[in-house]
Amino acid sequence: MSDCVFCRIVAGTAPATKVHEDDTLCAFLDIRPIARGHTLVVPKTHAAELDELDPELGAHLFRAGHRLALAMRRGALAADGANLVLNDGRAAFQTVPHIHLHVIPRKHGDRLAFAKGFLLRRPHDPVGTAAAITEGLAALDRPNLDSEGTAS
């Protein structure tokens, strides 16, 4: 849909800092992040709300969000947790009518910083932030080595 900003990001005709992409979904940094690393995962096929989304694609979207949350723990963002949130419909405060899963990294004791981020919504070094997430994703693909170098 040419009048949908997330479709334009998927198509590469609107700018965004992408952190992951496959045949059916795309993940990019939120332009007004609540916290550094705040990422949106969107299906490549336009679906405004959950009732238009193929459930298998919805499951794939969540799997990608799950993996991004783990990557945020592993990489330089050093998250301790994450909020995974999907606002379905205007009644639920959805503002962009193309389904998206928010993945927002959290740290222990970040309540004040999170509240401030919620109010200010300022971007944080998108290039460095994206690199921290893609490094975390790459780390998930590497085997864990114990102190003797044995893979687990």
Ligand code: 5GP
């Ligand atoms: P919602 O309230 O619909 O769940 O969240 C929409 C999110 O999309 C917001 O967090 C907002 O900052 C983000 N957003 C809106 N327009 C753009 C855009 O053009 N590019 C990016 N990267 N994010 C956007």
Ligand code: ZN
């Ligand atoms: Zn769209």
